[in-house]
Amino acid sequence: MTSRIRNAYDIRVEEGVINPDPAQLGLIAELERLEDDLSQRGLFGKVPAVRGIYIWGPPGRGKSMLMDLFYSAIPEQRKVRAHFHAFMARVHDLVRQWREGDKIQRKAVFGVHKGDDPIPPVAALIASEARLLCFDELQVTDIADAMILGRLFDALFEKKVVLAITSNRAPEDLYKNGINRQLFLPFIDMLREKTVVVETAGARDFRLDRLAGDKVWFSTGAEGAVAAFELLWSDLKGGEPEEPTSLTVLGREVTVDRTVGGMARAKFDDLCGKPLGPQDYLAIAKRFHTLFLENVPKLGPNNRQEARRLVTLIDALYEAKTRLVVLADAEPEVLYPEGDGAFEFERTVSRLNEMRSQSWLENEPEALKTH
Incomplete structure (x- = not known):
């Protein structure tokens, strides 16, 4: 049976909307794997942990186009597609709301109100909205983002949130030469553990x-x-x-x-x-x-x-x-x-x-x- 992502890709090739590129076939195969893994259910209906995907390579190699097809084709109901900048802007706003909110305000937004640490309630809220998070153009240049990412995604992965990411940089090159980068390195290790890293190539932009x-x-x-x-x-x-x-x-x-x-x-x-x-x-x-x-x-x-x-x-x-x-x-x-x-x-x-x-x-x- 043809996967949804493969079927969507083949249709667009037949329609002449996109040109076939052999360099993309490995990426499509990995997206098929992720599509299949997301559809599985464990014993007693439990949702299993799924390893996501981290797609990186030069600009214009079709990363976002294939992410579009994947996101549109995947039947997962709880999914979010966002530019990484927008996602992090919302995270910082939620952290602010938790720190500044009183008991009633916290309860209204997060459903809970106890605690001084904003990361657990923020992660719980995001996980309640999406099992699959699709990010375009992941880059980390801001120290505030760098310092929060490790703890945030550790909490998200605990809740079995799955990542699908595109970036122009390999994971090990993220936040390169950034301030206090050593504190950011555990996040890179986490990305490599929780996602399959796929490099895109090809000459076409x-x-x-x-x-x-x-x-x-x-x-x-x-x-x-x-x-x-x-x-x-x-x-x-x-x-x-x-x-x-x-x-x-x-x-x-x-x-x-x-x-x-x-x-x-x-x-x-x-x-x-x-x-x-x-x-x-x-x-x-x-x-x-x-x-x-x-x-x-x-x-x-x-x-x-x-x-x-x-x-x-x-x-x-x-x-x-x-x-x-x-x-x-x-x-x-x-x-x-x-x-x-x-x-x-x-x-x-x-x-x-x-x-x-x-x-x-x-x-x-x-x-x-x-x-």
Whole structure:
């Protein structure tokens, strides 16, 4: 009997949605193993412990695509798919709620109220919601995350929570050169014990293929531009849910409302119509490998502040080699024809045109190098 993940993969190959890649066959086989293990029941109906999967390798080798298929196909009812940043943000918020909450507040959120240690109730709450946790783009750069992960996942594994993870780094390279890394090493040992580590290879970068095979600047005056922009976003994000991501910049929170893994989508007014500065844009460029920027208007003398911010945003994206997809009211050359700084804007026009080229898309964004 064909597994659900194999059947879903074969259908998409037949439909031409994805191209078969022999380098992925070992990974598919391991996902089939996990699918089968999750379906098993022990004696007297008990749920057995299941070893999860840790998928790592270079960007664009189909890790997230196969995780999409696996998550959609698996019949497990208690499952959660999340970007690792979002998951850890919630964990820290739950820890805060436990520490700051009184008896009634703790009881309302966690179902219990006794104790000083927030990890057991937080782990119990997460385990009650999901037997299977699927994480995209696992990376650990924050010492607060590093210090909490070992104890949290030790508690989750005790409750037989199963992990399916994608990352650009091997487990032993996580939190490399981080502060007090020796305290993080037990978590790495735990990952290797509780998951099967699978390295992905292959020469194909599926995101690059998709972007390089289509234009990335859409002018609303052209027929079908809006639909094409939406289709490209839909194709690249696959079946993953969108969620907001908050970045801490100089003690402030900068939130991008629509994100999927390493991709972000934002309106021009949200990034350039608000008083954001270079550090905000640098944080966005370092966090996301691809930015979809929509509703970019044609600018004039009355929009000089917005034009100045757009210049700063593009500079940050350019330096980080971030991939940019734009839905605008005009081509770059006529976006800001007159007004303060219009002459200087010509450099931005040059950069925007370079960022549309296939050679630009062959660069590796800084956001991918940090994972």
